[in-house]
Amino acid sequence: MNAPVILLAEDDRNDVFFVRRGLEQAGVRAGLQVVSDGEDVMDYLTGQGIYGDRNQYPMPSLLLLDLKMPLANGFDVLEWLRTQPALEYLPVIVLTSSPEERDRQKAASLGATRYFVKPPTLEMISEIVQLMRTAPTTGNCH
Amino acid sequence: MGEFCERDAFFLEAVSSFFNQAFENGKAVATVGQGANGGTAQLQAIVDHSTAVIYVKDVDGKYILVNRLVEKLLRHSRQQIIGKTDFDILPEADARRLRESDEKVLKTGIPLEVKEVVQRPDGLHIYVSVKFPLKDTRGSVYAEAGISTDITDRTHSNECRRHLAAIVDSSEDAIISRDLNGIIMSWNKGAEKIYGYAAEEIIGKPVTVLIPPSREDEDTRFLRKGQPVGQYETIQRRKDGSSVEVAVTVSAIRDEHGKIVGASKIARDITSRKHLELQQKILYELAATVNRAPAMPEIYEAALDAICSSQNTGRASILLCDPGGVTRFKAWRQLSNEYRIAAEKMMEAKYRKCSFDPVYIPDVSTAPWDEPLRALVTREGIRALAALPITYEKRPLGRFTVYYDAPHDFTHEEMFAARIITNQVAFAIERQERTEALRQAVVQMEEFSYSISHDLRAPIRAMQGYAHVLMHDHGAQLDDKAREYIERIIEGSERADRLIRDTLIYTRASMRELQLVPVSLENLATQIAQQLATITPLHPQIRIASPLLPVMGHEPSLMQAISNLLSNAIKFVAPGTTPQIRVRTEPRGDEEVRLWVEDNGIGIKPEYHHRLFGMFERLEAKENYEGTGIGLAIVRKVVERMGGTVGVESNGVSGSKFWIQLPAAATP
Numbered sequence: 001m002n003a004p005v006i007l008l009a010e011d012d013r014n015d016v017f018f019v020r021r022g023l024e025q026a027g028v029r030a031g032l033q034v035v036s037d038g039e040d041v042m043d044y045l046t047g048q049g050i051y052g053d054r055n056q057y058p059m060p061s062l063l064l065l066d067l068k069m070p071l072a073n074g075f076d077v078l079e080w081l082r083t084q085p086a087l088e089y090l091p092v093i094v095l096t097s098s099p100e101e102r103d104r105q106k107a108a109s110l111g112a113t114r115y116f117v118k119p120p121t122l123e124m125i126s127e128i129v130q131l132m133r134t135a136p137t138t139g140n141c142h
Numbered sequence: 143m144g145e146f147c148e149r150d151a152f153f154l155e156a157v158s159s160f161f162n163q164a165f166e167n168g169k170a171v172a173t174v175g176q177g178a179n180g181g182t183a184q185l186q187a188i189v190d191h192s193t194a195v196i197y198v199k200d201v202d203g204k205y206i207l208v209n210r211l212v213e214k215l216l217r218h219s220r221q222q223i224i225g226k227t228d229f230d231i232l233p234e235a236d237a238r239r240l241r242e243s244d245e246k247v248l249k250t251g252i253p254l255e256v257k258e259v260v261q262r263p264d265g266l267h268i269y270v271s272v273k274f275p276l277k278d279t280r281g282s283v284y285a286e287a288g289i290s291t292d293i294t295d296r297t298h299s300n301e302c303r304r305h306l307a308a309i310v311d312s313s314e315d316a317i318i319s320r321d322l323n324g325i326i327m328s329w330n331k332g333a334e335k336i337y338g339y340a341a342e343e344i345i346g347k348p349v350t351v352l353i354p355p356s357r358e359d360e361d362t363r364f365l366r367k368g369q370p371v372g373q374y375e376t377i378q379r380r381k382d383g384s385s386v387e388v389a390v391t392v393s394a395i396r397d398e399h400g401k402i403v404g405a406s407k408i409a410r411d412i413t414s415r416k417h418l419e420l421q422q423k424i425l426y427e428l429a430a431t432v433n434r435a436p437a438m439p440e441i442y443e444a445a446l447d448a449i450c451s452s453q454n455t456g457r458a459s460i461l462l463c464d465p466g467g468v469t470r471f472k473a474w475r476q477l478s479n480e481y482r483i484a485a486e487k488m489m490e491a492k493y494r495k496c497s498f499d500p501v502y503i504p505d506v507s508t509a510p511w512d513e514p515l516r517a518l519v520t521r522e523g524i525r526a527l528a529a530l531p532i533t534y535e536k537r538p539l540g541r542f543t544v545y546y547d548a549p550h551d552f553t554h555e556e557m558f559a560a561r562i563i564t565n566q567v568a569f570a571i572e573r574q575e576r577t578e579a580l581r582q583a584v585v586q587m588e589e590f591s592y593s594i595s596h597d598l599r600a601p602i603r604a605m606q607g608y609a610h611v612l613m614h615d616h617g618a619q620l621d622d623k624a625r626e627y628i629e630r631i632i633e634g635s636e637r638a639d640r641l642i643r644d645t646l647i648y649t650r651a652s653m654r655e656l657q658l659v660p661v662s663l664e665n666l667a668t669q670i671a672q673q674l675a676t677i678t679p680l681h682p683q684i685r686i687a688s689p690l691l692p693v694m695g696h697e698p699s700l701m702q703a704i705s706n707l708l709s710n711a712i713k714f715v716a717p718g719t720t721p722q723i724r725v726r727t728e729p730r731g732d733e734e735v736r737l738w739v740e741d742n743g744i745g746i747k748p749e750y751h752h753r754l755f756g757m758f759e760r761l762e763a764k765e766n767y768e769g770t771g772i773g774l775a776i777v778r779k780v781v782e783r784m785g786g787t788v789g790v791e792s793n794g795v796s797g798s799k800f801w802i803q804l805p806a807a808a809t810p
Contacts, residue, residue: 021611025606097599097600098592
């Protein structure tokens with residue numbers, strides 16, 4: 001059985017580095033897939049183009065979502081997710097540089113599971129570990 | 143002898159003939175006054191009952207006969223008077239005056255009518271006196287008789303009547319009287335002015351000629367009830383058939399027995415007052431609309447309505463241009479399509495040269511206009527117009543134009559109203575522009591701060607993160623010096639991040655619209671205290687003096703303010719001291735509540751208190767106490783945004799007492 005996969009939507013390569021490192025140090029046994037804009041998130045999750053290869057790009061058990069990204073942003077992705085019943089299972093952790101209360105509220109109202117302000121903290125990593133443990137290891141279309 | 147009545151004349155004759163007869167009979171004149179003779183007694187009785195003053199003096203001025211009223215007048219008894227002259231009885235000046243007229247009568251032998259003023263105990267009395275000579279059969283004068291009538295009362299009432307007549311006549315009000323049948327009995331000059339009828343042509347006519355048929359009831363109402371209706375405002379009819387608005391006061395005219403015999407009416411022309419009231423109402427309503435700050439088209443339409451009614455016309459236009467001369471709004475009342483198109487073109491062409499003063503053209507036939515304009519206006523049936531520019535600080539914004547179907551004399555009130563209305567519109571436009579500019583600035587500021595919070599913090603986070611990684615993963619390979627530098631990078635970047643975050647919070651607090659609701663300080667302070675106690679290594683003791691009074695505030699802002707105050711209280715303690723903090727509230731009057739945060743910290747010297755709440759103010763070196771110097775500035779900003787105040791009490795030795803004061807809320 002493949003290790004569970006986390007999909008990280010992040011356009012800042014530094015943040016990608018810190019997330020990856022944080023997960024590794026916490027010993028999270030998961031594959032990390034990275035996309036850098038909202039449209040790629042949607043393509044990935046629906047298997048468009050290259051993402052049709054689910055061996056290469058397995059369905060994730062968790063989405064780590066930045067809010068400020070080129071093209072479709074994090075909110076667009078959250079809104080889109082609500083229209084995708086097949087992805088209802090997918091927990092979404094927002095990881096953003098915005099400490100704004102209105103962003104936090106908007107994310108919650110759009111169905112985000114948790115909301116963390118960068119940089120990634122220990123608390124966030126342990127939350128991820130928790131979610132990885134309780135969530136279904138993967139989606140239906142493996 | 144105008145002042146004398148018939149009775150006086152008869153009496154005078156009787157006295158005269160009596161004396162003549164007595165003289166003829168050879169009776170001594172001197173005996174007359176003695177009352178010895180029966181005829182004399184008879185005469186005395188007659189004269190005593192007269193209401194006039196009656197006396198007879200001989201040629202030397204000695205009294206021969208006096209009646210009862212003479213005694214009363216001179217305040218001497220008959221015995222004291224008879225045989226004496228006026229010089230013996232009266233002050234010399236008075237006596238001389240009387241003697242002068244007496245001598246005239248004696249000398250000329252002709253009766254004399256004089257008015258005499260005599261001082262009486264109850265004041266000056268006016269007498270009309272007839273002095274006449276008594277002649278013997280040969281025609282020689284042997285005595286002078288006088289009959290004086292006190293006409294003081296009569297004179298007064300005549301004077302009063304004259305005064306009243308003058309008042310009635312000079313009144314601007316119409317003062318009219320009518321009998322019970324509604325026939326006009328009197329008519330003053332004011333009535334002539336208001337209604338157009340001369341007294342001669344209206345007296346004797348029914349009052350209903352002044353009253354439109356629909357209002358006849360108003361006039362007769364009071365007579366039926368038998369009491370005055372007091373004041374009412376109504377519309378009446380002039381001679382030329384036009385209407386006049388009047389305020390009428392009606393009261394009953396009664397005869398000496400109190401029976402109503404007619405009515406008096408005082409009517410005041412209130413046309414101009416009514417017009418002024420209307421003007422005020424128009425201006426007030428427009429001001430109210432402008433104050434409400436609705437969408438601009440609503441203001442323009444309201445202003446156009448106001449200009450039409452205030453200028454007494456139904457035809458008007460409003461054209462508003464942008465600084466570039468492009469029409470931003472236009473509206474027309476009762477103007478043809480052809481006219482609208484032409485007028486708009488002209489407006490745009492002339493926009494930059496437009497006059498800053500209103501132009502009033504009472505009669506277009508005499509206006510110095512070029513042909514196309516003249517023809518256009520004439521075709522439209524316009525006979526008078528006013529162009530009223532709307533300007534703000536020498537900047538043309540547009541203009542109203544009002545049009546009349548007939549030549550029009552612009553009144554002072556109309557021009558005044560026009561000025562106010564154009565100013566209101568200019569003000570509304572200016573306000574709208576400034577509000578829009580401000581809104582834009584806020585939006586830009588929001589965008590700017592949003593992008594700062596995301597983009598500027600990213601590289602700082604990277605610095606911070608990589609420094610941590612470097613330290614963690616490669617620290618062992620570095621010497622102490624290198625590790626210290628890395629620590630400094632971490633500290634510096636953490637500080638930069640905090641600065642950005644605090645500046646953003648401050649900026650946000652300055653701009654955000656805050657909705658004030660009742661907030662429980664008790665819950666809020668307890669929550670914040672718990673959080674701080676757990677995350678602070680100093681293990682502060684925070685005591686909440688329950689119950690804390692609720693205030694009106696914005697919860698997130700209050701949370702920010704209280705956290706900052708508590709963090710400060712924890713932070714600024716002498717090394718090795720456990721922070722001890724007390725949080726309490728006290729009512730300040732009925733309206734406000736003050737929240738105190740009291741600590742056992744290092745305190746602040748009074749001379750620095752004024753700098754405490756400023757932006758980037760630090761009173762302690764960075765090395766001793768970390769912080770951005772924005773915390774208290776944020777406290778003040780958010781509290782002020784909630785309508786509150788902040789302050790501090792500290793002697794600089796033993797602790798500080800910070801407070802914030804906000805409107806009290808009802809206890810939930």
